[in-house]
Amino acid sequence: VEKDIRRILVKVCQKTYERHLVVGPGGNISAKIEGQDRILISPTGVSLVQLKGNDFVTVDLNGKTISGNARPSSELGAHLTIYRHWPQYRFVLHTHPPTITGLFCCKNFSLSDFILTEDIPYYLKHLSVIEYIPSGTTELAKAIATKVKTANAFILKNHGLMVAGRSASEALYLSELLEECAKMYVSARIYGPFSGIPERKVLALTKEVGIEKYDDSRL
Numbered sequence: 001v002e003k004d005i006r007r008i009l010v011k012v013c014q015k016t017y018e019r020h021l022v023v024g025p026g027g028n029i030s031a032k033i034e035g036q037d038r039i040l041i042s043p044t045g046v047s048l049v050q051l052k053g054n055d056f057v058t059v060d061l062n063g064k065t066i067s068g069n070a071r072p073s074s075e076l077g078a079h080l081t082i083y084r085h086w087p088q089y090r091f092v093l094h095t096h097p098p099t100i101t102g103l104f105c106c107k108n109f110s111l112s113d114f115i116l117t118e119d120i121p122y123y124l125k126h127l128s129v130i131e132y133i134p135s136g137t138t139e140l141a142k143a144i145a146t147k148v149k150t151a152n153a154f155i156l157k158n159h160g161l162m163v164a165g166r167s168a169s170e171a172l173y174l175s176e177l178l179e180e181c182a183k184m185y186v187s188a189r190i191y192g193p194f195s196g197i198p199e200r201k202v203l204a205l206t207k208e209v210g211i212e213k214y215d216d217s218r219l
């Protein structure tokens with residue numbers, strides 16, 4: 001099973017890079033190994049697109065390295081915070097998508113501004129915005145811990161996204177979805193006054209069960 005998870009991680013890293021969600025050594029990813037209280041996480045300082053299955057570091061839920069030849073990602077603390085709170089989430093993906101990251105640097109821009117289609121309220125129920133905190137710090141992990149009870153996806157201001165999924169495909173999809181919606185917002189702004197989905201419809205969609213089966217075997 002662990003071998004399969006390593007294979008899935010490599011696939012998602014490649015797609016994350018191909019789809020312009022990260023460049024260079026940016027971003028990181030982890031996966032929980034079922035029934036073992038351990039996770040696999042990408043090493044620090046290496047481009048995701050260059051990773052091979054054996055490069056992922058095995059770490060326990062207290063952050064202690066169990067095996068691996070490299071140092072785990074500096075965002076390990078944030079990943080562990082999410083796994084400790086959400087047993088159903090098995091993958092955490094951190095990326096730097098340019099459009100949504102740029103939008104949330106803008107003063108007076110808020111989450112509700114860019115819900116132009118049904119997908120975000122339907123598929124992404126728990127989204128939270130974290131004010132700027134330097135990357136890789138315990139302060140950032142603590143800030144995520146304060147919001148983790150109500151969110152499994154985080155916009156990290158002046159930095160990027162951190163998204164948890166029940167599968168790797170779901171974590172990847174939700175990251176792409178947020179970037180897609182940000183692009184829609186930008187194109188709507190270019191052409192002038194625009195309207196989003198009425199607030200009560202957004203609320204209704206939030207209450208619908210937007211659970212899709214994301215099959216990692218198809219990655």
Ligand SMILES: [Zn+2]
Nearest residue numbers: 027135159160
């Ligand atoms: Zn980052």
